[in-house]
Amino acid sequence: MKKFINSVDTLLEESLSGFAKAHADIIQFNAQPHFIKRRQPATSGKVALISGGGSGHEPLHIGFVGSGMLDAACPGQIFTSPTPDQMLAAAEAVDNGGGVLFIVKNYAGDIMSFEIATEMLSCPNASVIINDDVSLPKTHSTGRRGVAGTLIVEKMLGAAAEKGADLASCKALGEKINRGSASMGVALSSCTVPALGHPTFAINDKEMEMGVGIHGERGLATLPLTNATEIVEHLVNAINGDLNPQKGQSALLHVNGFGATPLMELYLIYELAARHWQNQGVNIVRSLVGNYTTSLDMAGCSITLSVLDDELLGLWDAPVHTANLRWAC
Amino acid sequence: MKKFINSVDTLLEESLSGFAKAHADIIQFNAQPHFIKRRQPATSGKVALISGGGSGHEPLHIGFVGSGMLDAACPGQIFTSPTPDQMLAAAEAVDNGGGVLFIVKNYAGDIMSFEIATEMLSCPNASVIINDDVSLPKTHSTGRRGVAGTLIVEKMLGAAAEKGADLASCKALGEKINRGSASMGVALSSCTVPALGHPTFAINDKEMEMGVGIHGERGLATLPLTNATEIVEHLVNAINGDLNPQKGQSALLHVNGFGATPLMELYLIYELAARHWQNQGVNIVRSLVGNYTTSLDMAGCSITLSVLDDELLGLWDAPVHTANLRWAC
Numbered sequence A, B: 001m002k003k004f005i006n007s008v009d010t011l012l013e014e015s016l017s018g019f020a021k022a023h024a025d026i027i028q029f030n031a032q033p034h035f036i037k038r039r040q041p042a043t044s045g046k047v048a049l050i051s052g053g054g055s056g057h058e059p060l061h062i063g064f065v066g067s068g069m070l071d072a073a074c075p076g077q078i079f080t081s082p083t084p085d086q087m088l089a090a091a092e093a094v095d096n097g098g099g100v101l102f103i104v105k106n107y108a109g110d111i112m113s114f115e116i117a118t119e120m121l122s123c124p125n126a127s128v129i130i131n132d133d134v135s136l137p138k139t140h141s142t143g144r145r146g147v148a149g150t151l152i153v154e155k156m157l158g159a160a161a162e163k164g165a166d167l168a169s170c171k172a173l174g175e176k177i178n179r180g181s182a183s184m185g186v187a188l189s190s191c192t193v194p195a196l197g198h199p200t201f202a203i204n205d206k207e208m209e210m211g212v213g214i215h216g217e218r219g220l221a222t223l224p225l226t227n228a229t230e231i232v233e234h235l236v237n238a239i240n241g242d243l244n245p246q247k248g249q250s251a252l253l254h255v256n257g258f259g260a261t262p263l264m265e266l267y268l269i270y271e272l273a274a275r276h277w278q279n280q281g282v283n284i285v286r287s288l289v290g291n292y293t294t295s296l297d298m299a300g301c302s303i304t305l306s307v308l309d310d311e312l313l314g315l316w317d318a319p320v321h322t323a324n325l326r327w328a329c
Helices: A011-022 A084-094 A108-120 A149-162 A167-179 A228-243 A263-279 A310-317 B011-022 B084-094 B108-120 B149-162 B167-179 B228-243 B263-279 B310-317
Strands: A027-030 A035-038 A048-055 A072-078 A100-105 A125-130 A181-187 A207-210 A221-224 A250-257 A283-290 A300-308 A320-322 B027-030 B035-038 B048-055 B072-078 B100-105 B125-130 B181-187 B207-210 B221-224 B250-257 B283-290 B300-308 B320-322
Touching: A011 A027, A011 A035, A011 A072, A011 B263, A011 B283, A027 A084, A035 A084, A048 A084, A048 A108, A048 A149, A072 A084, A084 A100, A084 A108, A100 A108, A100 A149, A100 A167, A108 A125, A125 A149, A125 A167, A149 A167, A149 A181, A149 A250, A149 A300, A149 A310, A149 A320, A167 A181, A181 A228, A181 A250, A228 A263, A228 A300, A250 A263, A263 A283, A263 A300, A263 B011, A283 A310, A283 B011, A300 A310, B011 B027, B011 B035, B011 B072, B027 B084, B035 B084, B048 B084, B048 B108, B048 B149, B072 B084, B084 B100, B084 B108, B100 B108, B100 B149, B100 B167, B108 B125, B125 B149, B125 B167, B149 B167, B149 B181, B149 B250, B149 B300, B149 B310, B149 B320, B167 B181, B181 B228, B181 B250, B228 B263, B228 B300, B250 B263, B263 B283, B263 B300, B283 B310, B300 B310
Parallel strands: A048 A072, A048 A100, A100 A125, A250 A283, B048 B072, B048 B100, B100 B125, B250 B283
Antiparallel strands: A027 A035, A035 A072, A181 A207, A181 A300, A207 A221, A250 A300, B027 B035, B035 B072, B181 B207, B181 B300, B207 B221, B250 B300
């Protein structure tokens, strides 16, 4: 295993300390239990947004804490759910009179931890479950996974909460964004979890893993590696099969790198996907290309399409000031 | 070779087209010859800033074109200098009456191409040569290489040009920032240039390449892989040996990933480097952590320290609106 670490046991702590130092103007790090919260206080009565999950997906979620997005993020150990006490402490720290909305990727461990936290929490609260990964059927035993679409929900809900939407409206809006977002991923390599010390699955030089999640699990199918056009067609077709975007509809296209894929390749994937949907009459009016929801050092990417109406477009464009997503006033 | 491409010959074109589509609000892509220029016209008389170099380092330089930074970038083929006609066409497209300043990383090919372009160019022009890589001695036959410090020069010069600094002042300022910046890199893996099809150097599981550049060339020395603390000490000592930052001095600390290193590890490196300089009495007042000057899919990182005075701090903080570096008004 080749990594920049001192020891598996101190990696998360040292990394979070660095994150907190580098972005001390935006966030604060609570060391016991671990959570990152926004530094600039929110307006009184604003709904507080909290997300979290296993580490190893950075910048998700810690990089999205700040004004216009999350109020707090709870990082678990790598690919491991955070504990209920993290979520509870974060909620108590950022509740500002408007209640707390948890944004939870659909994984059994995350769901369970967040549920325990909500049972112990005294302030009004609700949850939005993200399940945008179309590689699994909706009827899958544990449901579909939450992947790169999570960022889109966090960004838009952040804007809505900042504008004063109440807890019930934020929950309904989050569910609407999730329903309108579909993602599909493909990997060229596995990733190496430090505590394991070797790649989580084997894949040879002529194969790709289609329909991967973000935890180094195997995908839907191991397929022969092919050219970018065919790979994009595969991903786009899976997304279309679920989301069925209509001619004339506006959408946000998000090409997400898993960690080890050069930006040059991600823009090529973007080009091919955008071309496909444009030919289909879908208007790609907003874009996000880069490493946002990663799987440590995995080579691969996912495509997310998220349909937009005027409300969602306005929320996407609203100012955001976090460590890893920042735009204007 | 596992990459998302259709063919080696079309990779750059398809990728630049995707970049242009994704960021059409910020930049324009000129297809023949290749250059990216800012969409929002600059104030009349503003010095135009142009950089360029081989592709494969994205987001450098194309991702830094926009208001408050570069006016144009000329991408060559992967790890290959752009041609003089690209630079000439870009210069003619963005000259706005204030002359053109070329920001050139110190590589023989880049220097030669830019020199030929300047000889053919009729408007006033000058160049700043970046050579922040301290892994090579200043007396090296072709001089030291320009690496991650280039971004810092581009950002600060962008702000100065936007504020109306003239050509001679921009050149002098660029040279001052370059003198005050020192970088050192280490790689855990090689990278694979698509036209070559295999890693550019061999390295085993227990080795690291110390003092690497950004073109997949071997480093200063192949050393046994060690823990992050010792690696950071090595890098920091090399930087200190060159830059010799003083107690009480303010500085910007930039930890740059080469492409395949998880953000979690980059923040750990940041933590250790920041701690080191803080203990030494250097005030780390600004930070930049992420993949900015990459080498395709190389695992590794560089550390850059750039000393700051009030003028440079103001220039760093000034608004910037590009595809990959963006902050506020």
